[in-house]
Amino acid sequence: MTKKYKVLFLCRENSARSIMAEALLRELAGHRFEAFSAGPEPALRVHPLAVAQLRPGVSDLGVLCPKSWLEFTGEWAPRMDLVVALDETVAANHAPVFPGNPALCSWDFADPLADGVADAERVRLFEKAFWQIVRQLSAFIDSPKYAVPAAVPARATPLHDACTRAPANLPNL
Template structure:
């Protein structure tokens, strides 16, 4: 793998989980990573509760907004080294749709947008998913990706979901 690793986080609406992952990787990964996110059916805007989770933790002034995955599938698009599906629906996309030969992994997180209950309960759902993503990104940025073989990289990144200490929050790993 080259010195700078481009990572695309895919989700259904690109309004919460993938936006949080993109922002956290940009914050924690420094110059080692290019962080991007996109959705299968992008929302009109990032979810306010996702942005509220990011606000105290992310210093980057780079704006985040939902984008279509097709932007990254164009022949002239910057190739991604790693694509991480954040939900089962986005995991159905094929890595062959993207330029180059990206590594395709799955980290399925529950969608906090679907949380029911009071505003406080919804905010807690966003915080829980945010913390899960933060833990996983923290481990991810510490991996020696540049010295790993492709097959080892796929297995290691996919297995981060297995060792996540937040496993008590139900995660759909059927993909």
């Protein structure tokens, strides 16, 4: 029997990339993974362009909201198996200590909320980030390395390897 892995996606404002990753992992493989997202400076709401990318295929948008990563650091917080930084400013050396000693990794995607971007270009950046996340998550989900017996401690799992290795067949957008 295998356990359901808990994955936390981190992004600075937790309003775009990490929200899309959380929603997509829940939609694509919610039966195998519990997905969460957070950030050090959570926005007041999910960015409307992130919602626009998710709306066609994601059924439960109502549960998505920006959260502080501090919600995942206390004794009461769920024990993550994997923490994925989607923003270089929240990479492992900047992130807080999460209970349970989860594996940490980075998936680097361009920030669709970067300053100085025209509206038409911002829409294209959101679409690009969405499809990059879809491809990375698909490769991650399809990797046989995440499925280990529940008796094996989370730190001993090969999740980190599946996370850090970019699939060779993914083109750069």
